[in-house]
Amino acid sequence: MIDPSHVPTAAHLLEFDGYVRDWQRILNLSDWRIERSGRRSKYLAEVVMDTEARLATYKVGKDFREPVTSKLLKATALHELLHIFLYDAINDPSEGNEHRPINVLEKILMEANL
Numbered sequence: 001m002i003d004p005s006h007v008p009t010a011a012h013l014l015e016f017d018g019y020v021r022d023w024q025r026i027l028n029l030s031d032w033r034i035e036r037s038g039r040r041s042k043y044l045a046e047v048v049m050d051t052e053a054r055l056a057t058y059k060v061g062k063d064f065r066e067p068v069t070s071k072l073l074k075a076t077a078l079h080e081l082l083h084i085f086l087y088d089a090i091n092d093p094s095e096g097n098e099h100r101p102i103n104v105l106e107k108i109l110m111e112a113n114l
Contacts (some may be wrong), residue, residue, distance in 0.1 A: 019077035
């Protein structure tokens with residue numbers, strides 16, 4: 001039986017969407033259209049990318065297997081956006097694609113450590 005505290009509610013989904021938008025801005029992914037699918041995932045979340053259209057579609061899980069918290073939602077949203085963030089560097093490690101994530105991470109990490 002699924003523990004009700006492990007099931008994301010409609011309010012959790014809206015909160016997750018907000019974190020996706022926040023991480024999209026922070027990771028400078030404005031060249032991607034990122035949308036939530038109406039379908040649910042068997043994982044915490046998952047993302048599918050159409051690189052030609054620069055469209056990423058994510059699904060949120062129906063059972064998180066642990067209590068749903070803001071911290072878990074935020075971390076899960078970051079995890080999924082990092083798949084998008086690193087896609088070009090992994091699949092086409094040209095000079096520009098390699099340095100794009102490095103430049104963004106450098107900025108984020110330096111600001112976090114000031």
